[in-house]
Amino acid sequence: MRQTRLRKYRSQYRWFRFVSKIALIWYLFVFSATYFTSGTSADFFYDARATSEVSSGIWLGDYRLKFTENGTENVYLCGESVEIGRALKNVGPDDMAEDGTYYVYYSADNGSPQNHGVEVYEGTFNALKSKEEIRLQFHAKNIGTYAFHVQDTDGDKWSAKIHVKENKSGNKCHNTNMTTEEISVENEKSDINESEEKATANAKKDDSDDENAKKVEQIEQTPSETENETREELREQEPTNEGSSQGKESNLNEEAEMNEQNDDNVE
Amino acid sequence: MKIFFKWLNRFVTAVLFVLLIGLGFLVFSSKLSGGEPNVxxxxxxTVLSGSMEPEFKTGSVIAVKPIDGEERQQLKxxxxxxxxxxxxxxxTHRIIEVKETGAGIVYTTKGDNNNAPDSNPVLAENVVAVYSGFTIPYLGYISExxxxxxxxxxxxxxPGFLLIGYSGITIWRAFHELEKEKKKAEVEMPKTS
Structure with a gap:
């Protein structure tokens, strides 16, 4: 009787026992999942890189600008304008960090553009490396005195004055790198050469009349030889013109005149 | 159906026994060895973030082998x-560079899914374990x-309350069955007497 009842209950409550087993397995599973595992962060992060510039000051470098040409320059105005310029060199140990600016100052009279002049032009030049030299230029249109002005880490730098003069007496139109004293001495020299040239030309005319008959025959035979002789004679007559480009020009002119005269004689 | 339930019941019983014995052994051995529980x-x-995807997914459980001493210096x-x-x-991250410095070997690490290495290099002494390659996906979610x-x-x-409730109902039904049988017996007794 007792065994029968036990068997009866066992079969009747088998569901309860089954559910209890499932629940026990569940609890064991949850326990093991929590007991045996621990977290590892495997850190996840995103690294965004932003490129930006923070300027805490500008280092210009130790560059020194210097106008390398000393002395006042005289330039004669030919046509509407004349190009004037000054050499500028970076004599400092560092390169320039950025392009530079130069100014041209002008004074109508012979006074100093630095003190009495007005700014007539503003230009830029490429950053100079250490020991690099460039030439600053400006087309001057007015008679007067000009000067170039730049700034460096030391402060203001002024070039020597450039006098732009009116070309009254047919002076050279290109620039001359001479001081005022040198220019005046050169002008005196050229005046003397011109008077000498005139004198020798007159003397030659007299002599040439006597020798013309002889030369006609020679020219007819060997014109090139005659020309060479004529050149030698001219050189002997005008030793003072040697070394002067202006003097050489006048010699060549006279040669041309002489040739024309000879041609006339031949005819 | 009865046969199916019978076999299912046996299977569940077997799983329960294996779990009980296995967990008992593991817990006991872990406690004996000290330190962190291991299997x-x-x-x-448990992987808590996605920095190492797709090597292992967030929420998965990974098995790592603890190392010490010389092994820490020989990682590559x-x-x-x-x-x-x-x-x-x-x-848990991957080594991308091994450097030998005056302070010892230093590892530069990076998560596979990160776009940059970790900001701080790892001293060999701080390495705890090496990933074994064994992963159980999603188990970490349950654990967490x-x-x-x-x-x-x-x-x-x-589930505990549900089980208690179900057991209560079962007990009540059992008592109800007992009372029913008792009344039935009382009714039958006068007849026999």
Whole structure:
């Protein structure tokens, strides 16, 4: 009787026992999942890189600008304008960090553009490396005195004055790198050469009349030889013109005149 | 149907016994060895973030092999290591560079899914374990959830109450059955007498 009842209950409550087993397995599973595992962060992060510039000051470098040409320059105005310029060199140990600016100052009279002049032009030049030299230029249109002005880490730098003069007496139109004293001495020299040239030309005319008959025959035979002789004679007559480009020009002119005269004689 | 239920019941019983014996052994051995609980020499780690995807997914459980001494100095580029980032924080990332410095060997690590290496290099002494390659996906979610307040309620307390309720009903039905039989016996007794 007792065994029968036990068997009866066992079969009747088998569901309860089954559910209890499932629940026990569940609890064991949850326990093991929590007991045996621990977290590892495997850190996840995103690294965004932003490129930006923070300027805490500008280092210009130790560059020194210097106008390398000393002395006042005289330039004669030919046509509407004349190009004037000054050499500028970076004599400092560092390169320039950025392009530079130069100014041209002008004074109508012979006074100093630095003190009495007005700014007539503003230009830029490429950053100079250490020991690099460039030439600053400006087309001057007015008679007067000009000067170039730049700034460096030391402060203001002024070039020597450039006098732009009116070309009254047919002076050279290109620039001359001479001081005022040198220019005046050169002008005196050229005046003397011109008077000498005139004198020798007159003397030659007299002599040439006597020798013309002889030369006609020679020219007819060997014109090139005659020309060479004529050149030698001219050189002997005008030793003072040697070394002067202006003097050489006048010699060549006279040669041309002489040739024309000879041609006339031949005819 | 009866046969199916019979076999199912046997299977569940077998699983229960295996679990009970296995867990008992593991817990006992872990307690004996001290330190962090491990399973056959491997520690199980829940992956809490996606920095190492697709090597292992967030929420998976990975098995790592604890190392010490010389082994820490012999890791190479490409190994996935678990290291101590701070006293209470473990990180699992891949070695991308090994450097030998005056202070010892230093590893530069990076998560596969991160776009930049970790900011701090890892000293060899701080390496705890090496990833073994064994992963159980999604188990970590259950583990993590079960350790949370809501998880404890949902996974432990509610099933517990349900089981208690079901057992109460079963007991009540049993008593009801007993009373029923008792009354039946009382009715039958006068007849026989």
């Amino acid at each position: 056959f020499g491997y520690q199980l780690k 580029v490409g190994d996935v290591i678990t290291f101590m980032e701070s006293d209470d924080k473990l990180i 959830f079960s350790q949370s307040k809501n998880g404890i309620i949902a996974l432990l307390i509610v």
